[in-house]
Amino acid sequence: MESIRFLLISICMGAWLGGSLSSDGLARVGLKKRNLDLNSIHAARITRPRATSFARVTSNAEIVYLKNYLDTQYYGEIGIGSPPQIFTVVFDTGSSNLWVPSSKCLLSVTGFLDSYSGIPCKIQYGSGSVSGNNDLNFPYNMAEQGHVSQKVFSLWLNRNPSSELGGEIVFGGLDWRHFKGDHTYVPVTGRGYWQIQVGDIFIANNPTGLCAGGCSAIVDSGTSFLAGPTRIVAQINHAIGARGIVSLECKEVVSKYWNSIWDSMISGLRPEIICVDVGLCLYNNNTVIETVVDGEATDRLSVDEGGALCTFCEMIVFWIQVQLKEKKAKEKIFHYVDELCERLPNPLGKSFINCDEITAMPYVSFTIGNRSFPLSPEQYIVRVEESYATICLSGFAALDMPPRQGPLWILGDVFLGAYHTVFDFGNHRIGFAKAA
Numbered sequence: 001m002e003s004i005r006f007l008l009i010s011i012c013m014g015a016w017l018g019g020s021l022s023s024d025g026l027a028r029v030g031l032k033k034r035n036l037d038l039n040s041i042h043a044a045r046i047t048r049p050r051a052t053s054f055a056r057v058t059s060n061a062e063i064v065y066l067k068n069y070l071d072t073q074y075y076g077e078i079g080i081g082s083p084p085q086i087f088t089v090v091f092d093t094g095s096s097n098l099w100v101p102s103s104k105c106l107l108s109v110t111g112f113l114d115s116y117s118g119i120p121c122k123i124q125y126g127s128g129s130v131s132g133n134n135d136l137n138f139p140y141n142m143a144e145q146g147h148v149s150q151k152v153f154s155l156w157l158n159r160n161p162s163s164e165l166g167g168e169i170v171f172g173g174l175d176w177r178h179f180k181g182d183h184t185y186v187p188v189t190g191r192g193y194w195q196i197q198v199g200d201i202f203i204a205n206n207p208t209g210l211c212a213g214g215c216s217a218i219v220d221s222g223t224s225f226l227a228g229p230t231r232i233v234a235q236i237n238h239a240i241g242a243r244g245i246v247s248l249e250c251k252e253v254v255s256k257y258w259n260s261i262w263d264s265m266i267s268g269l270r271p272e273i274i275c276v277d278v279g280l281c282l283y284n285n286n287t288v289i290e291t292v293v294d295g296e297a298t299d300r301l302s303v304d305e306g307g308a309l310c311t312f313c314e315m316i317v318f319w320i321q322v323q324l325k326e327k328k329a330k331e332k333i334f335h336y337v338d339e340l341c342e343r344l345p346n347p348l349g350k351s352f353i354n355c356d357e358i359t360a361m362p363y364v365s366f367t368i369g370n371r372s373f374p375l376s377p378e379q380y381i382v383r384v385e386e387s388y389a390t391i392c393l394s395g396f397a398a399l400d401m402p403p404r405q406g407p408l409w410i411l412g413d414v415f416l417g418a419y420h421t422v423f424d425f426g427n428h429r430i431g432f433a434k435a436a
Contacts, residue, residue, distance in 0.1 A: 025149025026172045027142065029076045031091070033158070033166030036073055036224070036384055073224055073413060074157060074166050091155070091169050092222030093194045093423065094410070139171060139425055148172025151426030155221055156435060159417035161383070179420035183431030186369040194219045194423060196430055198409060199367030201232055203239045208232045209322040211367075215407045219421065219430055223412030226380070227399035230345055231318050231407075234398075237343045238336075240361045240377070242351035242394040250312040250341035253280065258334060261317060271321055275313035282310070312341075345398035353381055355392040364396075366415070373432060379418045 156178035361377035380395040395414035422431035
């Protein structure tokens with residue numbers, strides 16, 4: 001599994017792991033935690049790449065997304081070489097390489113990746129390139145050399161803000177002190193990432209609908225927030241009172257096309273072609289896109305995805321579908337959809353929350369392996385201590401992928417802090433249990 005790939009030769013593990021090798025076949029690395037601030041949070045990005053940008057060079061990876069590490073909160077230390085030189089690293093399950101500054105880099109730290117052996121490689125990014133050598137996958141290397149007893153590593157993140165210990169990553173097994181109950185294991189579904197399948201997402205007891213037939217999710221310890229489709233994040237923001245942005249295009253579709261959209265849905269017209277029927281989306285017979293309607297995967301004809309009115313029309317149709325399943329009245333659905341247009345996730349920042357209202361907010365639950373994994377408001381709200389006040393932010397951010405790749409969720413530290421996670425690369429599966 002390409003989870004954390006280190007570009008290093010085989011050297012004595014005890015000399016460079018920033019933790020300890022124990023007699024029970026486990027290698028432990030204590031994690032440190034830094035405080036987040038608004039500047040780093042707002043500067044952080046999780047986006048889909050443009051045509052000239054690539055986050056990974058692998059022909060097997062269908063899902064590609066870009067991020068920076070400005071909002072990274074958890075990190076550890078490793079030592080490289082003999083005597084070891086200490087480096088601060090992010091143990092990022094959403095990336096497959098270890099970037100190490102090389103002594104050959106005179107002008108840029110992104111020039112080379114230093115290594116003593118392996119296959120030469122060069123990766124082109126949208127903002128530059130890096131080059132170096134690939135070596136054997138690091139966790140596999142530890143298992144093959146007998147430094148750990150099992151082909152697994154586990155992650156525990158300490159979300160206690162008053163604790164100095166940020167968490168622990170354990171190579172070779174589990175620490176029973178870090179979780180409660182049994183783990184629920186699900187298979188890894190993609191070769192490029194620690195990718196799994198999730199079911200519907202619930203706000204309290206209400207389904208959000210889009211993932212009823214299944215959505216891909218990447219378990220990413222290098223991302224602080226939870227990221228997912230705008231269609232769902234907007235519903236969550238509305239339910240928890242998060243301040244988003246007002247979209248005039250979205251409200252224009254509601255005000256001008258509401259009756260046409262409603263009449264088309266009530267008449268039984270297929271939801272996936274309603275926006276073409278009302279003239280907001282353009283017919284394109286060159287591409288067939290798979291979507292989820294009523295919990296089942298179906299084929300629909302591609303439309304003009306570049307148009308904002310088309311995009312919002314499709315969102316509005318989806319939101320109406322969800323509300324109709326809840327047997328809501330037309331007028332109530334109209335006001336609900338109009339309000340959603342005023343609480344869309346801000347693509348350039350995070351959504352603010354009233355800290356005094358956290359206890360009244362609903363649980364948000366993910367369905368994984370036919371089991372519910374709820375997040376309480378205290379778990380999905382991110383508190384940021386500024387000099388003048390405590391700021392509360394929604395832990396949910398918007399990430400919209402191209403139809404062939406999406407819909408996609410990124411399960412970042414907001415989720416991993418609530419659930420102890422086992423990355424079993426020997427059996428190609430991931431396990432979750434309630435964190436202790």
